[in-house]
Amino acid sequence: MKKKFTVAMLVLISGIFVLSSCRQQPQYGHLKITFKHSVGKQPLEYDTLKYVNAAGNHYMVTNIQYFISDICLHKPNGDSVLLNTKNHIHYVDTDLPKTWQWTLKDSIPAGKYSSISFTFGMNKKENRSLRFPNPPESAMFWPQYLGGGYHYMKLNGKWIDTTGSLHPFNFHLGIGQIYDSTGKITRFVQNYFKVTLPASSFTVKNGQTVDLTLNMDVNKWFENPNIYDLNVWGGKIMQNQKAMHLACENGHDVFSIKKIEVLNPKK
Numbered sequence: 001m002k003k004k005f006t007v008a009m010l011v012l013i014s015g016i017f018v019l020s021s022c023r024q025q026p027q028y029g030h031l032k033i034t035f036k037h038s039v040g041k042q043p044l045e046y047d048t049l050k051y052v053n054a055a056g057n058h059y060m061v062t063n064i065q066y067f068i069s070d071i072c073l074h075k076p077n078g079d080s081v082l083l084n085t086k087n088h089i090h091y092v093d094t095d096l097p098k099t100w101q102w103t104l105k106d107s108i109p110a111g112k113y114s115s116i117s118f119t120f121g122m123n124k125k126e127n128r129s130l131r132f133p134n135p136p137e138s139a140m141f142w143p144q145y146l147g148g149g150y151h152y153m154k155l156n157g158k159w160i161d162t163t164g165s166l167h168p169f170n171f172h173l174g175i176g177q178i179y180d181s182t183g184k185i186t187r188f189v190q191n192y193f194k195v196t197l198p199a200s201s202f203t204v205k206n207g208q209t210v211d212l213t214l215n216m217d218v219n220k221w222f223e224n225p226n227i228y229d230l231n232v233w234g235g236k237i238m239q240n241q242k243a244m245h246l247a248c249e250n251g252h253d254v255f256s257i258k259k260i261e262v263l264n265p266k267k
Helices: 002-022 218-222 241-251
Strands: 028-039 060-076 080-083 089-093 101-103 109-119 153-160 167-172 176-179 185-189 193-204 209-217 255-262
Touching: 028 060, 028 193, 028 218, 060 176, 109 167, 167 241, 176 241, 193 209, 193 241, 193 255, 218 241
Parallel strands: 028 209
Antiparallel strands: 028 101, 060 080, 060 089, 060 109, 060 153, 109 193, 153 167, 176 185, 209 255
16 A cells, blocks of 8 residues: 555656746846937938938037836737846937947847837936936936936037028927926926837747847937928927927937847757
8 A cells, every 4th residue: 555655746746847847938028229320211421511410400419318217118919028128228329339339138029029119208207317327317407496417318419500600409309398488497398209119020939039129210309290491490399398398299209220140049
């Protein structure tokens, strides 16, 4: 009887072991984003007066700095994976090559994904003054009396006005303000916005890193759905909510995915 009991226990334990070993362990990969900038189909060239926007403004770009945050990957079945557990805010600076790539620390569940979304700038909770004590991010501060926090973007350059004169422009986005008839600020406007991009479907496999190239087309800041004329709005818009609102509406069409590549494919 004792022998039969022992054999039965061994069979049961063996069965449990087999079932446990057959269960698929969770599989994860990683995401890296490479940032590029263009005007139309050509790579952006700096400090050269060679571009014309939809309003007919002849302009040049000197530099661009901006934040993106809260990357989210979307599956074909509607499920989403928000990548914000660690370094969920990234600063891009066209003068600093080290900022042109962002390897997210989050582990991404293996599987197929159909699109990616992110916040341009930072949401109200995250966009708080003094969160970045050191440069270069600290230099993006937005004046406290204008709402505080940080610029979402600084796009700096020069344009030729209707008289043929060359003027600097600071196409800056951040918290907007509403003023009364006396010039007093009555409320602030959160101008951050969400960008969603189809990714032509890509697959994250266990142990692999997917490198996604995200491109900003500078000309699109000035054309869709609003024709943005620098001669109308001038060179500084930090205190012009109407101008910033138009720019933010155009911003939904500025980014595109240019390439998706697996960096460490398994053999």
